[in-house]
Amino acid sequence: MSAGNGQRILLVVLATAIIVAVLLVTVVYPKSQQVRIARLRAQRLQAEVTQTVTLVQAKSEVEQRNRAARRAVQSVIARVPVGPQIPGLIAQLDEAILLSGVQLVQISFGNAEQVVDGAAQPAAAIGSIGLAIQVRGSFPQLRRFVAAIELAPRAMAIDRLAFTASEGGVLADYAMRAFYLR
Numbered sequence: 001m002s003a004g005n006g007q008r009i010l011l012v013v014l015a016t017a018i019i020v021a022v023l024l025v026t027v028v029y030p031k032s033q034q035v036r037i038a039r040l041r042a043q044r045l046q047a048e049v050t051q052t053v054t055l056v057q058a059k060s061e062v063e064q065r066n067r068a069a070r071r072a073v074q075s076v077i078a079r080v081p082v083g084p085q086i087p088g089l090i091a092q093l094d095e096a097i098l099l100s101g102v103q104l105v106q107i108s109f110g111n112a113e114q115v116v117d118g119a120a121q122p123a124a125a126i127g128s129i130g131l132a133i134q135v136r137g138s139f140p141q142l143r144r145f146v147a148a149i150e151l152a153p154r155a156m157a158i159d160r161l162a163f164t165a166s167e168g169g170v171l172a173d174y175a176m177r178a179f180y181l182r
Helices: 003-078 086-100 139-151
Strands: 103-117 125-137 156-166 169-181
Touching (some): 086 103, 086 139, 125 156, 139 169
Antiparallel strands (some): 103 125, 125 169
């Protein structure tokens, strides 16, 4: 092998290496970057598809919860009459007293007050009538009285309860509110 032949081979090898390097930099590397970017995009899209499938699968459960919440709201609204309706309130309290077996000692009504502005109906608001009820009975009778109040057709809340020992049982003082639509 001659020196001129060796230089030619070296030049061919060097030129081939330069051509390969240029091809790698200009063709292969950009394509590999595009492949990497496409893989990342595909992974993000797969995550979005998985999340969407999960949401679609949960749709019926969400709709079922929504229907249950609407029924609960309608049930509460049905328990809130329009206006104070004191005679109906007294009838419901009388029924609770009869069902529980407690003895009514005293009942007094407080002032009506506004509680919450109605969001769905700007003109409507929920008000309440304050009640102070004092009854006498045994603890089981007093528990039945509270249960009867909870089951009453009208929405009422017991805010405070105090017990005192007395002749003939326990004296219970209830501070309550009965709700109504204004």
